[in-house]
Amino acid sequence: MPTQELIASNPVSEAAREGLLAARKTLPPWLFYDERGSRLFEQITLLPEYYLTRTERAILATHAPEIVSSLGAPITLAELGAGTATKTGLLLAAAARIQPTVLYQPIDVSPSALDEAVHNLQRDIPGVNVRPQVANYITEPIRITRPTKHTRILALYIGSSIGNFSPAEARGILLNLRAQLAPGDALLLGTDLAPGPNKSEAALIAAYDDAQGVTAAFNRNILTHLNRELGTNFIPGCFHHRALWNPTESRMEMHLESKRPQSVTIPADPSGPAQTIHFERGETIHTENSHKFTPATIASLLATANFTPTHTYHDPNHLFAVTLATAI
Structure with a gap:
């Protein structure tokens, strides 16, 4: 051959x-998302025009304790497209306050972004253990570990990354993620909202x-x-x-x-x-x-992937939505 x-x-x-x-x-x-692309995207998230990241961060800063406690303890967090996981630290810090150790399983195509996430999170949040997985979750299989049979998984797909895909592709991503979960586990989905009274084209x-x-x-x-x-x-x-x-x-x-x-x-x-x-x-x-999504399109997408929304969190101007959904 x-x-x-x-x-x-x-x-x-x-x-x-x-x-x-x-x-x-x-x-x-x-x-x-090569190394330079990942760095440039981190710069984008800090730009004054790019409202998405700071708006979602504010939602998580306000509601992270409620989101984490709603699942009960113990939990492990897993994240698709984690990048440097700067916003995820808010959820991990909330989890670390209610259980002695927290396993975080970030999945990303960029090794350099994951290296930064590991370094920063384990330095800044006592009790957090990071188990990174370098993978393209679009084209490669992913693995999410359940540390004990009593542990619930909180899967994160934030940053409105789901919006980068067609409805059919988005459904496929969520179905692949759902296959790693059990009934009672949860998904936290971040979505940017369509233009409306407080958001112009x-x-x-x-x-x-x-x-x-x-x-x-x-x-x-x-x-x-x-x-x-x-x-x-x-x-x-x-x-x-x-x-x-x-x-x-x-x-x-x-x-x-x-x-x-x-x-x-x-x-x-x-x-x-x-x-x-x-x-x-x-x-x-x-x-x-x-x-860009509406409440109806968010609910429809989640339903097609076997998730049921339990609560949606918004910023005061309803620019962005973070939806907590249960795996069914």
């Missing part, structure tokens, strides 16, 4: 080939196209990531960052728009032969969706 056939295919290459060879070019958002667009250009750098970094991982020859500066509101699909969209006609080569690898991708001026790569 040829040696090349023994080499596992590269999921980055597979995703790039599938998306860039499509009639409408796309790249999956998990490709944002202009405010949404600003959150994804900030004045400092950090989100633009984050978007273009996906091309730098492909250059490093695959040896492609993208010139990131030859693409504009574009953010727009799609009211029909109730989502923000991010695109990279080619400034001029250009061609990019994907070198041969175990996932496929060398291929050249052509761009016309103004042609785009659709890099991210961020769906």
Whole structure:
């Protein structure tokens, strides 16, 4: 058997080939999160335009003790797309006040983000033990440990990350998560809400196209990531960052728009032969969706994945929702 056939295919290459060879070019958002992309996203969360993180943090700061105590003790926390887990510390601190030790199981594609989470949480919150799992929860299996038969699992999917996926994909993610849980375990789901009386479309667009250009750098970094991982020859500066509101699909969209006609080569690898991708001026790569929810769409999504909402927490302006749901 040829040696090349023994080499596992590269999921980055597979995703790039599938998306860039499509009639409408796309790249999956998990490709944002190399080490630099993770750092840029942390910067985004601190921007004045990006209300999502500080609003969700305020909700958790107010309600973390109630959320944690509602499950009873003991509990373990597991988190999809944990990143550096800065907001999760609020929940872990609340749990550590009612049980002597707390196992936290963060799952993320970025080893550097998880390393930071381990260091900071174990330094700052006595009694917290962190057991990280480097995995792409979209494409790879995940494992959630139940320390004892009496322990309940509180699964976290916060940050409105669920909004990056189509309704069908979101349902699949929650169903995969539900398969790791037992009846009586719980999910805490963070969702950004659709425009309304206190949120304009202009405010949404600003959150994804900030004045400092950090989100633009984050978007273009996906091309730098492909250059490093695959040896492609993208010139990131030859693409504009574009953010727009799609009211029909109730989502923000991010695109990279080619400034001029250009061609990019994907070198041969175990996932496929060398291929050249052509761009016309103004042609785009659709890099991210961020769906915005209503109470009805949140409830419908949870029901399709076998969760029942038990309580929804909001900020005073109803910009964001954090929903606690029970696995059924």
